[in-house]
Amino acid sequence: MAETSGRNRNLGVCYYPEHWPRQMWAKDAALMAKTGLRLVRIGEFAWSRIEPEPGEFDWGWMDEAIETLGAAGLKVIVGTPTATPPRWMLGKHPDMLGVDAMGRARKFGSRRHYCFSHMGYRHECARIVQKLGERYGKSPHVAAWQTDNEYGCHDTVLSYSRSALRGFRDWLAHKYQSPEALNEAWGNVFWSMEYGASDEIDLPNMTVTKANPAHELDFWRYSSEQVVAFNRVQTDILRQFTGKPLIHNYMGRTVEFDHYAVGDDLDIASWDSYPLGFLEDRSERDDEWKQRFMRQGDPDFQAFHHDLYRRVGAGRWWVMEQQPGPVNWAPFNPAPLPGMVRLWTWEAFAHGAETVCYFRWRQAPFAQEQMHAGMLRPDSEAAPALGEAAQVARELAELPEIACGRADVALVFDYQSAWGWHILPQGESFDYFRLVFDFYRALRRLGLSIDIISPNDTNLGDYKLILMPGLMDLSDGLKTAMAAFGGTILAGPRTGSKTGAMQIPLPLPPDIPGLDCTVEHVESLRPGAEVPLADGGAFIHWAESLQTSSKPVELTGEAKPAIVEKNKTFYLAGWPDQKALTRILKNLCTQEKISTLDLPDHIRVRDSGPVRFFFNYGAKAASFEGIDLPPAGVHWHRL
Numbered sequence: 001m002a003e004t005s006g007r008n009r010n011l012g013v014c015y016y017p018e019h020w021p022r023q024m025w026a027k028d029a030a031l032m033a034k035t036g037l038r039l040v041r042i043g044e045f046a047w048s049r050i051e052p053e054p055g056e057f058d059w060g061w062m063d064e065a066i067e068t069l070g071a072a073g074l075k076v077i078v079g080t081p082t083a084t085p086p087r088w089m090l091g092k093h094p095d096m097l098g099v100d101a102m103g104r105a106r107k108f109g110s111r112r113h114y115c116f117s118h119m120g121y122r123h124e125c126a127r128i129v130q131k132l133g134e135r136y137g138k139s140p141h142v143a144a145w146q147t148d149n150e151y152g153c154h155d156t157v158l159s160y161s162r163s164a165l166r167g168f169r170d171w172l173a174h175k176y177q178s179p180e181a182l183n184e185a186w187g188n189v190f191w192s193m194e195y196g197a198s199d200e201i202d203l204p205n206m207t208v209t210k211a212n213p214a215h216e217l218d219f220w221r222y223s224s225e226q227v228v229a230f231n232r233v234q235t236d237i238l239r240q241f242t243g244k245p246l247i248h249n250y251m252g253r254t255v256e257f258d259h260y261a262v263g264d265d266l267d268i269a270s271w272d273s274y275p276l277g278f279l280e281d282r283s284e285r286d287d288e289w290k291q292r293f294m295r296q297g298d299p300d301f302q303a304f305h306h307d308l309y310r311r312v313g314a315g316r317w318w319v320m321e322q323q324p325g326p327v328n329w330a331p332f333n334p335a336p337l338p339g340m341v342r343l344w345t346w347e348a349f350a351h352g353a354e355t356v357c358y359f360r361w362r363q364a365p366f367a368q369e370q371m372h373a374g375m376l377r378p379d380s381e382a383a384p385a386l387g388e389a390a391q392v393a394r395e396l397a398e399l400p401e402i403a404c405g406r407a408d409v410a411l412v413f414d415y416q417s418a419w420g421w422h423i424l425p426q427g428e429s430f431d432y433f434r435l436v437f438d439f440y441r442a443l444r445r446l447g448l449s450i451d452i453i454s455p456n457d458t459n460l461g462d463y464k465l466i467l468m469p470g471l472m473d474l475s476d477g478l479k480t481a482m483a484a485f486g487g488t489i490l491a492g493p494r495t496g497s498k499t500g501a502m503q504i505p506l507p508l509p510p511d512i513p514g515l516d517c518t519v520e521h522v523e524s525l526r527p528g529a530e531v532p533l534a535d536g537g538a539f540i541h542w543a544e545s546l547q548t549s550s551k552p553v554e555l556t557g558e559a560k561p562a563i564v565e566k567n568k569t570f571y572l573a574g575w576p577d578q579k580a581l582t583r584i585l586k587n588l589c590t591q592e593k594i595s596t597l598d599l600p601d602h603i604r605v606r607d608s609g610p611v612r613f614f615f616n617y618g619a620k621a622a623s624f625e626g627i628d629l630p631p632a633g634v635h636w637h638r639l
């Protein structure tokens with residue numbers, strides 16, 4: 001990626017002109033510009049104001065809002081409003097609602113009340129997107145477009161509706177071509193589940209006990225493809241009217257659809273970063289950790305998603321929504337430590353973000369998110385985030401040239417594995433995101449900068465170390481790339497242990513060319529149980545018994561193989577705790593001459609080309625290698 005200076009990095013904000021009297025808009029726009037914001041996202045929930053009655057459009061307010069923002073020197077990101085169909089839409093399409101796994105329709109009254117498989121609603125979305133494209137596609141004030149809002153939010157990818165059933169049957173008929181082929185792939189001889197025709201197949205919910213995992217996995221695949229198709233309807237239309245970048249705003253710890261596939265139809269990936277909400281809501285760390293970082297967020301969670309979405313956007317990515325103060329939706333909603341909004345923003349830039357937009361401009365005194373902070377209070381006085389954003393805007397002008405070239409270390413992240421292990425965890429604690437994130441945390445503890453890659457990335461050339469924990473199905477393409485790769489690979493646990501049809505492959509896993517080992521059996525471990533390792537630390541959650549005739553690199557406490565290796569390809573026979581993982585990864589780095597650090601929990605480092613950034617996620621002042629960092633401190637210097 002080309003070197004970029006601070007002048008090419010932008011700040012922005014999410015704004016809802018339809019929430020405020022028109023007299024406020026110009027003043028708002030002037031203050032945004034004065035703060036140093038350049039981009040304003042609007043429109044993504046405004047369908048009922050754009051088309052108050054079916055076929056009757058009111059463009060006046062939106063034209064004026066865009067003109068007002070443009071006149072203040074701001075550029076606009078237009079959001080397509082398809083995450084919030086107006087109430088009249090249900091009159092036209094009563095069966096468009098998503099249906100939960102218990103067969104209950106999810107009612108109108110909040111948002112995302114649609115099923116991705118409903119063709120009538122898809123058609124309505126095409127219609128509104130076409131209108132928006134026609135109206136604003138050539139506007140000089142529009143800099144980019146956002147499709148919908150947070151696909152999958154509020155558990156909306158899987159829907160067990162009649163539309164989904166119809167779509168799934170067609171999808172299966174197309175995929176397998178005959179009931180015999182489907183029966184064979186799914187292993188339907190088991191429990192007499194053989195089908196004679198595709199219209200005999202139901203959705204895999206409300207079964208007496210767990211459904212066939214192959215049936216479930218195909219339904220997850222089908223559902224993910226509906227998200228891709230839904231998004232593509234919008235991108236195909238928008239591209240007829242605009243050459244500006246098309247973006248979607250993804251979320252944290254969300255794996256229900258294949259983000260790489262959606263990203264292929266877009267120009268930039270973005271995500272919505274709520275560090276304090278995520279710590280309370282999506283982190284599995286203990287209470288002590290949550291209390292320690294309650295005002296700062298988990299030191300690795302944001303970085304993981306920055307690196308993931310950099311890949312989803314093929315190098316181009318933004319933070320579309322940055323937490324500005326307390327949110328309203330986590331079990332507890334503390335306020336950020338002073339300085340954290342600035343730190344989160346800088347951390348995104350250090351990982352290569354082009355733009356960071358804050359959510360939202362002014363706190364709304366009404367409706368569902370009235371307790372969610374903004375950059376302004378409901379009375380339009382400044383909230384703390386405003387000053388921190390202004391500070392970043394000033395500092396950006398001084399940012400040296402930074403670049404986000406290839407890291408030495410790559411970590412594979414695969415959505416199908418997340419679905420597969422969700423469907424067949426074989427132990428309550430086997431969660432794919434958790435496994436990959438454990439590896440990521442250990443790498444960050446060692447001060448490393450990391451690329452997250454897709455299993456379809458077979459151009460592995462420049463990496464020195466590639467990790468692929470839990471990668472369920474090793475494709476032939478990836479196996480070939482692995483065989484040609486000159487660096488170090490660490491696979492396992494569970495890598496290569498299922499076929500694409502969710503069966504145990506023969507020869508038995510991991511079946512990595514050249515590697516002399518076979519997984520004899522696996523076991524999942526209850527919380528507190530562990531398999532100690534001879535060199536320290538232990539396997540937790542998961543352990544495998546390996547058959548091998550080569551000399552293991554590491555042993556368990558009972559002298560069984562824990563790691564085996566051939567030609568720099570290593571297989572790990574369990575889920576190491578952080579102590580073991582840090583040691584194992586450090587050894588691999590040493591062998592590959594990748595230099596590491598030994599960072600305390602609260603200090604994190606990121607290299608961006610010639611510049612090294614330091615972040616203090618601690619609530620107290622800290623120093624590391626002679627660098628003093630105040631609480632929430634950020635430091636950068638040339639390497």
Ligand code: GAL
Pocket residue numbers: 149150153272274321327328359369372
């Ligand atoms: C995001 C969403 C926004 C807003 C925000 C509140 O998930 O995209 O519309 O709801 O959360 O934190």
